[in-house]
Each structure stands twice: as C-alpha cells, then as structure tokens.
Amino acid sequence: MAEIIDQSEIMFQAFEPLTQNRFVMYIEGIPSFLIKSVGSPPFNSNEIVLDHINVQRKIKGKTTWDNVTATLYQAISPSAAQAAMEWFRLSHESVTGRDGYSDFYKKDITIKGLGPTGDVVQEWTLKGAFILGGTFGDFDWTSDAPLEIELTISYDYAILNY
DSSP states (O other): OOOOOOHHHHSOOOOOOOOTTOEEEEBTTBOGGGEEEEOOOOEEEEEEEEEETTEEEEEEEEEEEOOEEEEEEOOSSSOHHHHHHHHHHTTBOTTTOOBOOHHHHOEEEEEEEEOTTSOEEEEEEEEEEEEEEEEOOOOOTTOOSOOEEEEEEEOSEEEEOO
16 A cells, blocks of 8 residues: 655655854853854763563663863953963962862853854753863964864763754
8 A cells, every 4th residue: 555645745845944153142241252162962862782582672771961062262362372271270270279169160151052043042051060171272373363272071961952
C-alpha cells in the first residue's frame, strides 16, 4: 500500500538560521563588546552498564557540563585583562595565596543569540560559572593583530531558556 506524503514535508519551508556572529554575552564586570567569541555549552551523559546473565542493559548516568572557552579582545581601556583578573582574584589571590569562597567568585553568565534585527531568539544561562584558566595572548614583533585573552570557564550547569 502506498504511503501518502504530507504536503508540508515536500514544499518549501521558510526559515532563518542562527548565525555565529550574532550574539551578546553578559559577564558581570566585563563589558560585552570586548567578548569576541564563546563556545556553546557542551554536555555529556555517562552510561551505566547493568550486566544480567548473558545480556547488558544501559541506562543514563550522571550528566556533566564541559567547560567553555571565551575569547576577549584586549583593549587598552577598558582593560579586559584587568576585568578578568579581578574576577579571578575573587577565587585566588596570587600575592597572599588566599582562596575565596565560591559564593564570591561564582557568577551566572548569559549568552544571547540574536536574530537579524537584533531581537533575542535564544538565551543560555550558565549557572555558577568561574574562571578555570586563562591566557593573556602572545606579544609578537611581526604581527599587528589585536591581542586576545582566552578564558576557560567552568560552570555547574546550563539552562537553555528559549
């Protein structure tokens, strides 16, 4: 017996894809215009294998959210390096060796995907984010490229609001 195909499956459907260059990222203390790029929040769900006689069953284990990397432009003023270090100093003070309480250094970060007219069409919230590591760029006599900062950001979990 022949299957009838629905018209909506074969006819043209208008759509507007999200593009990589239309986003705004909000981190308290760091101006949004200094943020060049950021990865979307990746996740992994581990599996648990249950052995029973000659077969295996698999169920979902703990879900982990992997780190994201944010790239910032290093401006003379305002200084992205200074802003990043102020956030990092909330978790560790290099001079004294003192570590801070998580309540001080953990922040919520928002990444908003924008439509072609600047409207917010997607919003991620990274809960409990903190700087795990960073590099402040390389100085090079042979290059005139802008200096960039890379921050590795760890977080507890992410929420896709819409």
